[in-house]
Amino acid sequence: MSMKAIIGSALVAATALTAAPAAIAEEVTVKLWSRADRAGPLRAGNIVAAADTLNEMLKAAGYDKTVKVELIETNAKGFDADALDLLKAHSVGQGPDIAVAAHEWIGSFVEAGFAANLEGHIASVSDMYADIIPSLWTSVSYKGERYGVPQDSEIRMFFYNNDKLRELGKSEEFIAGLPAAVNSGEFTLYDVCDLAGEAVEKGVAEQGLLHRPNVGPDFQMLMASFGIEMYNQDEAKLQVSASKLEEYFGWLNYCVGKKAIPADMTSWDWSSVHNAFRGDKTALIKFHGIWHGNNQLKAWGLELSDKEGYFDKITWTNAPSASKGGEPSNMSHPIVYVVNEQSEVKDVAAMLVALASQHVPNTRHAVTTNHTPIAYGQTAMPEFVEKGWLQIAGTPLLQYAQFMPNHSKIGQYNAITFQGVQAVETGEMGPEEAAEFVLDELQAELGDDVIILD
Amino acid sequence: MHSSLQSASKRRQVSNAALFMGPAILLLLLFFIAPIILNIFVAFSDMHQTIEFREFTTKQFGKLFKADDDALLGFSLRYAFNKALVLSAIYVFFTLLFFNVGFGLILAITTTSIPERLGTFYRAVWLLPRMSPSVVYALLWHWTITPTEAGLFNQILIYAGLEPINLKLNHPMLLIILANGFIGASMGMIIFTSAIRSIPKHLFYAANVDGAGPLSIIRFVILPALRWPLSYITVYQTLALLVSFEYIWLLMGPSRSTMTLAMLAFTKSLAPDIGGGQYAYGAAISLILIIIGIIAALGLWRLTNMKKLLQAPKIEVQ
Numbered sequence: 222m223s224m225k226a227i228i229g230s231a232l233v234a235a236t237a238l239t240a241a242p243a244a245i246a247e248e249v250t251v252k253l254w255s256r257a258d259r260a261g262p263l264r265a266g267n268i269v270a271a272a273d274t275l276n277e278m279l280k281a282a283g284y285d286k287t288v289k290v291e292l293i294e295t296n297a298k299g300f301d302a303d304a305l306d307l308l309k310a311h312s313v314g315q316g317p318d319i320a321v322a323a324h325e326w327i328g329s330f331v332e333a334g335f336a337a338n339l340e341g342h343i344a345s346v347s348d349m350y351a352d353i354i355p356s357l358w359t360s361v362s363y364k365g366e367r368y369g370v371p372q373d374s375e376i377r378m379f380f381y382n383n384d385k386l387r388e389l390g391k392s393e394e395f396i397a398g399l400p401a402a403v404n405s406g407e408f409t410l411y412d413v414c415d416l417a418g419e420a421v422e423k424g425v426a427e428q429g430l431l432h433r434p435n436v437g438p439d440f441q442m443l444m445a446s447f448g449i450e451m452y453n454q455d456e457a458k459l460q461v462s463a464s465k466l467e468e469y470f471g472w473l474n475y476c477v478g479k480k481a482i483p484a485d486m487t488s489w490d491w492s493s494v495h496n497a498f499r500g501d502k503t504a505l506i507k508f509h510g511i512w513h514g515n516n517q518l519k520a521w522g523l524e525l526s527d528k529e530g531y532f533d534k535i536t537w538t539n540a541p542s543a544s545k546g547g548e549p550s551n552m553s554h555p556i557v558y559v560v561n562e563q564s565e566v567k568d569v570a571a572m573l574v575a576l577a578s579q580h581v582p583n584t585r586h587a588v589t590t591n592h593t594p595i596a597y598g599q600t601a602m603p604e605f606v607e608k609g610w611l612q613i614a615g616t617p618l619l620q621y622a623q624f625m626p627n628h629s630k631i632g633q634y635n636a637i638t639f640q641g642v643q644a645v646e647t648g649e650m651g652p653e654e655a656a657e658f659v660l661d662e663l664q665a666e667l668g669d670d671v672i673i674l675d
Numbered sequence: 676m677h678s679s680l681q682s683a684s685k686r687r688q689v690s691n692a693a694l695f696m697g698p699a700i701l702l703l704l705l706f707f708i709a710p711i712i713l714n715i716f717v718a719f720s721d722m723h724q725t726i727e728f729r730e731f732t733t734k735q736f737g738k739l740f741k742a743d744d745d746a747l748l749g750f751s752l753r754y755a756f757n758k759a760l761v762l763s764a765i766y767v768f769f770t771l772l773f774f775n776v777g778f779g780l781i782l783a784i785t786t787t788s789i790p791e792r793l794g795t796f797y798r799a800v801w802l803l804p805r806m807s808p809s810v811v812y813a814l815l816w817h818w819t820i821t822p823t824e825a826g827l828f829n830q831i832l833i834y835a836g837l838e839p840i841n842l843k844l845n846h847p848m849l850l851i852i853l854a855n856g857f858i859g860a861s862m863g864m865i866i867f868t869s870a871i872r873s874i875p876k877h878l879f880y881a882a883n884v885d886g887a888g889p890l891s892i893i894r895f896v897i898l899p900a901l902r903w904p905l906s907y908i909t910v911y912q913t914l915a916l917l918v919s920f921e922y923i924w925l926l927m928g929p930s931r932s933t934m935t936l937a938m939l940a941f942t943k944s945l946a947p948d949i950g951g952g953q954y955a956y957g958a959a960i961s962l963i964l965i966i967i968g969i970i971a972a973l974g975l976w977r978l979t980n981m982k983k984l985l986q987a988p989k990i991e992v993q
Contacts, residue, residue, distance in 0.1 A: 305724060305952045312725035333725045435928075436949055485822065485844035488930050629724065636950025640755075643931050647844060658754050665738045665753055666956070 249288045251570050254310075254317035256295045256303040260512060263586035264321045264372055264556060265292055271576035275569075288569055293317055300556075301436075301632050304329065311335045311561070318564040319574060324360040324557045325438075327368050329629035336368040337562040342571040343367060349575045352596040360555045360624045364457060369557040370574050373583070373592035376615040376622065377442060377510045377552050379403075379413070379430075380498065380517070381536040385505045388425045389416075396536055403538040404621075406546040410446055410472055413506065413541055418479030420505040427503040429481035434489040436639040438554045438625055439508060442540040444469055444638070445550035445623060451634070452626035453672055459626060459634050460672035463660055466641070470652035472543060473645045487643040508540070510554075512591040514611040528610050537614075539621050551621040553593070587612065593619070630670045637662045711965060717958035724952045735959035755939065756960075763935040765848055766855075766923075767916040774856025775912040776905065779863020784893060786864070787871045798868065804858045813925035816854050847932040851923050855916070863908045870904045871897055906979035913975060914968050936964050 251272070255265035272290045279286055297303035300323035308329065310316050316335055330336035339361075343350050353371065361369035386396050402408035417429025433439045441451060447469040453460045476482040483489075498507040499520035515525060523530040539549035558574040560567055577583075584599050586592065588608040593616060599605050600613060625631055641659040644650040650658060663671050718735060720728050743751035752760070782801055786794035804812055819827045822841035829839035842850045874896065882892050920937040927933045929942045929949040942949050944957025 302951070308725045308952075312727050329724055485841060488843050488928060632952065633950045639949075640931060647932060649931060661753065662755060665741070666953070668734075 247285055247287060249286060249566055249569055250291050251288060251319060251566055251573060252291050252293055252317040253319045253321075254293045254295065254307055255321040256297050256300070261373070261556065261586060261590050261592070263582070263589065265294070267577035267582040267586060268319060268558075268573050270582060271573045274576050275572060288573070290573070300326070308333055308335065316561050316563065318561050318566055318570040320559045320561070321372065322369075322557060322559055324369065324371070324555045325625040325627055325631045327361055327363050327557070327559070328627040328631070330559055331363045331368050332629050334562055335559070336363075337560045337564070337567055337571075339367050339369065339560065339571060342560075342568070342575070343370075346572075346575050349579065352580070352598050353578070354595060354597060356622075357553075357555060357595055360553070360627070361557050363627050369559045370578050371555045371595050372558050372578070373587060373590075374553045374555045374595060374619075375510050375512060375592050376612075376618045377439060377508070377540075377554075378537040378615070378618060379540065380507045380509070380513070381538070382426075382498070382502060382505055383534050383536055385420060385425050385502075386536075389420050389423065389505075399536050400538045403541045403549050406542045406544070406548065408538075408541055409545060409547070410443070410541050410543050411475065414472070414476035414479050414481040417476070417481035417505050421480045426505040428483050428497055428505070429479070430476060430506045430508065431494050431497060431504050432482065432486060432508045434487055434491065434494055436635050438552055438635075439510075440635065440638065440642065441623075441625060442550045442552045443472075445552070446540050446547070447472070447543045448547075451631075452628065456672065457628070458670055458672050459628050459630060459667065460674060461634075461638075461660070461663065462674040463656060464675050466638075466659060467652050467656035468543065470641055470645045470655045473642060474652050477646050477648070482646060484646055484648060486646055487639075511593070511611060511615045514591045526607075526610070528614070531611075532614075537618070539618055549621050550623070551618050553619060553622040553624060555595075555624070584609075628670070630667050633666055634663065634671065637666060714958050714961055714965070717955055718962040720955045720958075722955040722958075726954065735955050738956055739959065739963070755934070758931075759934055759936045759939045759960075762848065762933065763917065763937070766852060766933075766935050767913055769848075770852050770856050770859060770916055771909065771912055773852070775859035775863050775916070776908055778856065778860040779908065780867055780901070780905070782860060782864040783867030783871055784897060787868055788889070798861075798864060801864055802861045805861045809921055809925060812858070813854075813922060816850075816926055820850065843927065843930075847927060847930060851926060851933050854922050854926055855919065858922070859912060859916070862912070866904045866908055867901055870901050874900045902979075906975070909979065910972055910975045913971050917968055917971065918964060936960060936967075940964065 251268075253265055253268050258264070269290045269292065272288045276287050279288070295303055295306060297306055304322055304326040307316070307320055307322065311333060320330075320335075322330070327336055350370070354374070357371040357374055358367060360371055360374075361367050381396075381399065383396055387393075399408065413430060417426070420426040421429045432443075444451065444466075447465045449462055449465045449469065451459060451461065473482065477484050494507070494509075495513070495516070497504040499513070499517050502520075514531070517535060518525055518527065518531055521530070521534045523534070539551045542549050558577070560570045560574060564570055578595065580596055580599050580602060583595055584602055584605055587594050587599065588604055591611055593612045594600055594605065594609075600609070600616070605613070628634075637659055640662065641650075641655040644655045644658065645652060660673055664673065716728070719731055719733060721730055721732050721734065722728060739753055739756040740750045741753055742749065782798070786797045788794075789797075807815075820842045821827075821829070822839070822843065824830065824833060824839055826839070828842070832839055840846075878896050879892065882896050887895065918937050920935065920941050923933050923935065923938050924941065924946070929938070929946055934942070940957045940960035942951065943953045943960065945951055
């Protein structure tokens with residue numbers, strides 16, 4: 222390299238460096254943390270789009286500042302692993318300005334000093350949040366204050382393969398009456414396993430009832446059907462009832478005994494579960510969530526708009542009650558936006574969240590990923606009416622919905638109770654022993670954070 | 676003059692030592708000693724979810740042991756910890772006995788007693804599991820043991836007129852012992868083969884002339900020469916198996932039926948989706964693993980009389 226060239230490049234570098242602070246001063250960078258998730262690319266995408274809207278507003282007001290969103294896309298396997306990564310990043314000062322997370326982590330985020338209290342922000346632009354479905358705010362509240370904004374919501378259900386029910390000799394009246402029978406408490410969890418066991422025994426199905434193979438929110442629905450309330454609001458602690466837990470494990474034992482639930486269900490992988498219900502169609506009932514709707518339509522060879530065709534093939538119910546006449550249960554597991562308490566651009570970040578939570582961007586996410594809306598008005602939007610019929614059909618199920626407790630140890634609580642599920646299903650322990658084991662582990666690991674009832 | 680020469684030579688010795696040993700010592704400190712010290716610190720803290728050291732506490736050990744007046748030492752083991760200990764013992768003992776040492780030895784003896792090319796070929800075949808990426812290896816196992824009639828293993832059973840089986844559900848420990856064993860056997864095989872190769876040929880000729888059969892040759896010529904490699908492989912593989920969980924995780928996930936100590940430490944601290952994030956709890960379990968490892972190594976050292984075996988081989992003078 223010649224001397225001229227060296228001097229030349231040094232000059233260019235020096236000019237770039239002196240020019241840099243001016244460029245930085247005009248551009249506000251907001252770091253957004255989101256896991257790469259095919260179930261919701263617009264969770265991050267809507268924040269990026271919100272920055273464009275905000276920039277137009279700033280331009281109109283004559284400001285020369287612009288807002289740029291820097292996306293930190295993580296590859297964590299699930300929301301729990303992602304939240305732990307986020308907390309690690311936060312504890313070494315590398316936390317983002319906005320994070321997309323599962324709502325039950327709010328408690329941990331507040332305790333760790335990550336989640337900002339958004340009460341002031343929500344009040345300052347109250348019109349932008351006025352239409353949000355009030356119950357969804359519960360999912361972002363911790364000790365009575367709001368620390369996040371709901372990004373979406375969903376409904377979970379038992380999916381029944383109608384063709385298999387017909388093959389089993391069930392009448393159209395029986396099939397059509399299932400949702401109502403579940404809601405009235407006439408058709409219980411034990412009836413589900415009798416039905417599923419019958420289908421397996423008669424060779425109509427290879428598997429009767431499939432539940433999720435790993436730790437997750439669905440089990441809370443089943444526990445709720447047994448009357449287990451996992452959270453004590455007054456004391457802000459987790460709780461479990463010993464006798465009801467044993468009853469719940471007893472039901473699992475009953476179902477495995479009937480061959481309704483496969484004994485090795487907890488060592489399956491997700492793809493096998495999905496494949497058994499909609500691919501090979503070997504299962505009678507699957508217990509998961511509404512976001513599978515589109516894939517089910519495709520698997521049954523139906524048009525995405527074919528509501529009638531869909532409900533001819535599949536029936537939905539809430540999780541039935543455990544006892545005759547009891548109330549069914551459901552659960553919604555919202556994903557939320559959280560703003561970093563220590564962010565230097567906290568207010569800008571909160572504004573981006575507000576813009577991304579408006580009807581149009583949120584509907585774009587909801588209808589493409591089968592999630593239920595966060596605002597009442599969305600259901601009236603033509604796009605929702607046309608493409609969101611699945612969600613509208615599922616909305617009545619929300620009547621029985623509850624949320625996971627926003628407690629920092631809920632992940633551990635779920636992991637331990639899942640150990641009990643696995644122990645019972647694989648035949649390692651009886652219901653009584655499993656309940657005893659789970660209570661012992663809960664007390665050992667969670668200590669004062671859990672209350673054990675009767 | 677003399678003393679300055681002496682001090683110069685001493686300096687050179689020190690600088691030479693630093694130059695030659697320095698990098699090794701630094702690596703040892705950074706990657707072996709520092710993690711153990713760090714682990715001890717974390718084990719006696721309440722570190723969870725965030726990586727902040729909040730307080731000094733022994734409460735992690737309360738998750739493993741509980742006070743019990745009826746017990747001999749005044750405490751008993753909690754269920755999960757007790758089970759992990761038993762499963763670890765079963766896993767290490769049987770993998771070691773049947774594969775890492777036992778099968779490695781059989782492979783070494785058989786492949787050295789057949790024509791060399793054939794022997795090399797068989798040894799190369801047994802090295803394949805170790806050479807294939809762990810995820811690919813685990814995937815092949817998954818396909819082989821699929822509990823339905825589509826699984827390769829079950830197809831063989833059905834062909835033989837037997838009932839299909841579900842290894843993951845009914846014999847999970849057998850599965851992880853087999854999967855780890857097929858990989859572990861190759862290490863012993865290589866070490867034992869090289870030891871057999873180093874036995875002077877004339878001893879075999881002499882044994883043959885004396886009328887020794889194959890079993891007598893193994894018993895009186897080969898095995899005495901293998902005592903030291905046998906001890907080495909036993910100690911080394913015991914320690915390796917105690918802390919290994921990679922294939923258990925890949926094959927069984929966080930299943931209770933194969934929750935060894937190493938798996939328990941992993942699931943409580945780092946594993947996704949199964950209540951991870953309890954870093955201090957995981958570190959406490961790891962600390963116990965370290966202590967068990969030290970005791971096992973020293974015990975086996977003593978049991979196999981390694982000190983004596985480390986001296987010059989006696990085979991030449993026998």
